[in-house]
Amino acid sequence: MDWIALIFAGCFEVFGVAMLNIYKKRKEWKIIVLIALxxxxxxxxxxxxxxxxxxxxxxxxxxxxxxxxxxxxxMAFYGESREWKRIGFLAMIIVSVMGLKLTA
Structure with missing residues (x-):
């Protein structure tokens, strides 16, 4: 159950960051509530x-x-770079996280 909670923690973090990006464009109090949540x-x-x-x-x-x-x-929603080098470094982070999981 702890690993599932950790995955949810990461997903909620991504949600908060995405809401920060939306807040940058539309300064609404509802978005601040979503960021905080x-x-x-x-x-x-x-x-x-x-x-x-x-x-x-x-x-x-x-x-x-x-x-x-x-x-x-x-990359998916805000038109950020999809250059192969960037994707390669993201893949290295994923492999590193998997390695940490295997050694735990």
Missing amino acids: GFACSLFCLSYAMNTLPMGLTYAIWTGIGGVGGALVG
Whole structure:
């Protein structure tokens, strides 16, 4: 269950970052509420996962999911670069996260 909470924590982080990007364009209070909810849920799930998983591993995986997820959302919805080098480095982050999981 802790690994599922960690995955949800990363997904909520990506949601919060996506809402920040929307807020940059439309300054509405509803978006601020969504940002706060996204990051609050992310930190709640992260703290739940850290009850049994090591802190260093948990934090590294959480930031990896957030970083890769944010970049993928940017590429899919906001026209960010899809250059092969960028995709290659994102793949390295994914492989690194998988390696951390295998060594835990």
